[in-house]
Amino acid sequence: MIDVSDRLSALAPSEQTLVGYLFWLSRPRFWFYLAGPVVVGVAYGASSTAEYFTPLTVALFAYFLVPANVFLYGINDLFDADIDEVNPKKSDEGREVQYRGSRSVTVIVVCSALAAVVFVPALPTVGVAALAGFLLLGTTYSAPPVRFKTTPLLDSISNGLYIMPGLVAYAALAGELPPTLVIVGGWLWTMGMHTFSAIPDIEPDRAAGIQTTATVLGRDRTLAYCAGCWLAAAGAMGVVHPFFAAVLAIYPLFVVGIVLASVDIDRAYWWFPVLNTVAGALLTMAAVWRLTYA
Helix, strand or coil: CCCCCHHHHHHCCCCCHHHHHHHHHHHHCHHHHHEEEEEEEHHHHHCHHCCCCCCCHHHHHHHHHHHHHHHHHHHHHHHHHHHHHCCCHHHHCCCCCCCCCCHHHHHHHHHHHHHHHHHHHHCCHHHHHHHHHHHHHHHHCCCCCCCCCHHHHHHHHHHHHHHHHHHHHHHHCCCCCCCCHHHHHHHHHHHHHHHCCHHHHHHHHHHHHCCCCCHHHHHHHHHHHHHHHHHHHHHHHHHHHHHHHHHHHHHHHHHHHHHHHHHHHHHHHHHHHHHHHHHHHHHHHHHHHHHHHC
């Protein structure tokens, strides 16, 4: 049987070309980690279904689908080049490409970040602040001297950057940020997501002398930490509406299922794009239902 990864590899451009290399550098399997929150933010920020598809909302989706991922993962790979040499995910048989330094790639990564400036005139102040927060956290997570990814706990907290696209999209339509507990819940959700994704990197990071939340806690305690983040996220969101808690409860249950079934974390890590898509679709459909039938 050919899985989704095999199909993607067969259809995608070769990584030997510049376009193909940038395609794989941008982690196409994870594109919706940034673009998905835009969809959810638009769905809840809109006051009518007519606002779902406007030049601004479509442009935001397009930016966070590809250019923002080129920026985010490009700067990550630039400063992780040495570490990635011992990372199995970046090996010849891995699912991600190793960074190949070149001036053209660096320029494209920088331009992908700067492209966000075009949205500034169309956004309210809080939307501009969220956009700036995304760019700031996306840079300082990987780049020295801050390099949050090498500081336990701060590596997890700084990944709140993944909800920023949703805040930008929501603010673009509503003119304000969503309720504080929604932001808190979303931030906790990203903390769990990031730390779970760091579990497969525990041994490579330790070999490279890198400390992360996952390397400090170890596999089992990291799983408990992730489950705790997701339970707290469900609790915070549940105060806003029980439906949100029900959707986010999928994640701690997922951890329990992994543990009980003794599933290899390296394997479960690649299931998250599907899990996140399902959760995002449920949240989005609920918003559409609210506007259409409420």
